[in-house]
Amino acid sequence: MPRAEPIRLRIPSLGIDTALLPLGLGPDGALQPPPLGQGGTAGWYAAGTSPGEKGTAIVTGHVDTPDGPAVFYPLSQLTPGATVTVERADHTTATFTVDRVTNYPKTNVPDEVYAPATRPELRLITCGGAFDRTRGGYQDNTVAYAHLTR
Template identity: 55%
Template sequence: MRRLSDAAIAGVTVVALCSGAWLLRSGTATHAPPQPTAGRAHSGPADTRSAPALPPSPPDRIRIPAIRVNAPLTGLGLTRTGSLDVPPADRPDLAGWYQAGTTPGERGTAIVAGHVDNADGPAVFYSLGALKRGDTIEVDRRDGGVAVFTVDAVEVYPAKDFPDEKVYGAAPRPELRVITCGGGYARGTGYQGNVVVFAHLTGSR
């Protein structure tokens, strides 16, 4: 399977994850998910430690205790048009990882994406924008280990100005990006951008 370009991943994330089906159906934005504030943007790592990289191993589950996420992970491949696929909209509990790229815990930038809602209500990453610097993310790996990441920043970007290189660019250490929709909501077009969590590996067990 060929690697998907950074720009292609960004395009799918902005379009496929961000219809705002629940808010569109309810006809109101009063239930919009939490959004990160400027104080949670990049200002240096929340934890200066960086754990040694782990060998490649597919991930099976992601846990984010601060927002009560405990979700299975499915591999995301490419659609027939060459875009990154997304988790099924009828599985609000499911997140996905880009399986042709870096595995979580391996050196480089691993990508996890999930829906913020579906037609029936909130989905797996509805509260992603509420995370703070210093919160932890744990990823269960198929080799039996757990990769532990510390959140460095939580940012929101409008779709038209999505910073591909900043989000998807190569990293010299094990890093993780967790992505969902955000950036405000308009009834005619859905969510206006994406919430992105930046984290780096600080431990394993």
């Protein structure tokens, strides 16, 4: 598929239906999550691959906020074979099939999460694992890997 801005992401098996905000990198070079005040909305790395385009597209969202569960709260329950759809601004829909869901320590996220792919792939990323009040947050990232199927 040619490049097109993604506007909406749906994961029917989890009841997720969200608009997508364009996101960038922060001063530290890390991908910035959506604003905490928009916990019900996911975002995509706009300077990278768009979902459906050849390569690795990145979508991220909060698992929770101080107000409660957020858009990707159920992401850890996603299973291989599940469908993820992304509506795009060019009026096409990219349909992905989930390959696997994995937790990584935030201090040791492997390069494969962000590495370029030879086919259209999607990564869905949120916080995961245990919440550590002493350290001020979740210590892991939950990453869902998916590939374009139509």
